[in-house]
Amino acid sequence: MTMINFFYLVSSLFFILGLKGLTHPDTARRGMFMAEFGMLLAVVGTLFHHDIVNFTWIIAGLVLGSTIGLGMGLWIPMTAVPQRTAFSHALGALAATLVGVSEYYRHGAELSKVTMTAIGFEVLIGGLTVTGSLMAAGKLHGTIGGSPVTYKGQNASNIGLLFVMAGLLVYLVFNPGNTFLFYIMLAAAAAFGFLLVLPIGGADMPMVMSPSSTPTPASPPWRWASCSTTSCSSPPVPSTAPPASSSPSSCARR
Numbered sequence: 001m002t003m004i005n006f007f008y009l010v011s012s013l014f015f016i017l018g019l020k021g022l023t024h025p026d027t028a029r030r031g032m033f034m035a036e037f038g039m040l041l042a043v044v045g046t047l048f049h050h051d052i053v054n055f056t057w058i059i060a061g062l063v064l065g066s067t068i069g070l071g072m073g074l075w076i077p078m079t080a081v082p083q084r085t086a087f088s089h090a091l092g093a094l095a096a097t098l099v100g101v102s103e104y105y106r107h108g109a110e111l112s113k114v115t116m117t118a119i120g121f122e123v124l125i126g127g128l129t130v131t132g133s134l135m136a137a138g139k140l141h142g143t144i145g146g147s148p149v150t151y152k153g154q155n156a157s158n159i160g161l162l163f164v165m166a167g168l169l170v171y172l173v174f175n176p177g178n179t180f181l182f183y184i185m186l187a188a189a190a191a192f193g194f195l196l197v198l199p200i201g202g203a204d205m206p207m208v209m210s211p212s213s214t215p216t217p218a219s220p221p222w223r224w225a226s227c228s229t230t231s232c233s234s235p236p237v238p239s240t241a242p243p244a245s246s247s248p249s250s251c252a253r254r
Contacts, residue, residue, distance in 0.1 A: 007045025146202025
């Protein structure tokens, strides 16, 4: 195991433990600290990558992201915490999805079945989480109407789309070179996330936000495992974001 993979594996464990801590108000603060430490390990591990020859953009991104995060934490009122949390979940899922798309774009047909499975799940779950979390944020903020939107055949069409996504993933595992179907699968995942939240009322959005934080911490173990069992041209990039500090359970502590 390389030093980079070790950092990624340990950071994944801290993300998972952080999520576990956020499930109860008494352990929410400790869970956030563990998730933050996991993110630090992931960033430090990435800096060891041999492909990095210039740290300018990395430092710029670190400063910009830290500034925006600090501003959001200080100035967003507590009454707007739920929608801010949903928006953070969307950004974390977007990061995971973009990393998956980047890895597919770089390697495409050369991907092994195990690695393609990992990237496929990452893109599928990440894609639907992006649109689902944005929908939740919009309903909580009042930008989108909070009333449930239902129509005839809604469940059947959603289940049908789910099977289409699963079928595309299975096909790509055995035929990873079909770029067109990969992006069709990504688009289907984004549409599924939108349709999944559409019939849920605004008052139930906190229940949507809780499972939406799962995909991002779940990505690194998949990616690490895939590179441990197959030959990877480079270590897996950590596609995670720590759980939002303003999750419902952590707010209960405050």
